[in-house]
Amino acid sequence: MDRKAWVMRAVEALRFATFKEIQRYLDEEGEAFSKKELEDTLKALVQEGKLEEKDGTYRLARKKGGEEAFEKLFGG
Template identity: 85%
Template structure:
C-alpha cells in the first residue's frame, strides 16, 4: 500500500483524527512516517478532495452522491 493508502486507512479507522492521532495509528500499524511526509500526504489528500480538514482535525470527505460519481466517470 502506498503512503496515501495508509493515511486514508488510518483516517477511515479513526473517523475524526488529529495529526498526532494519525501518526500514532500509523506507528502502531508498523508504518512510521516522518512528520513532513505525513503532513505532505495529508495536504495532498485534502487537495484531492479525499479528506476534509477543519481546525487540525481530519476526516474522510463526505460523499458527493451518485450524480457526482456519474459526472466523474463520464465527464460533463
C-alpha cells in the first residue's frame, strides 16, 4: 500500500482522529511515517476531497450522493 492508502485505512478504522491518533495507529500497524510525511499526506488527501479536517480532527469526506455518481458516469 502507498502512504495515502495507509492513512485512509487509519482514518476509516478510527472514524474521527487527530494527527497523533493517526500516527499512533500507523506505528502500531508497523507503518512508521515521519511527521512531515504524515502531514503532507493528510494535506494531499484533504485537497483531493477524500478527507475532511476541522479543528485538527480528520474524518472521511462525506459522499455527495447522486450528483457525484452522475459526474463520474457522464463527465459532468
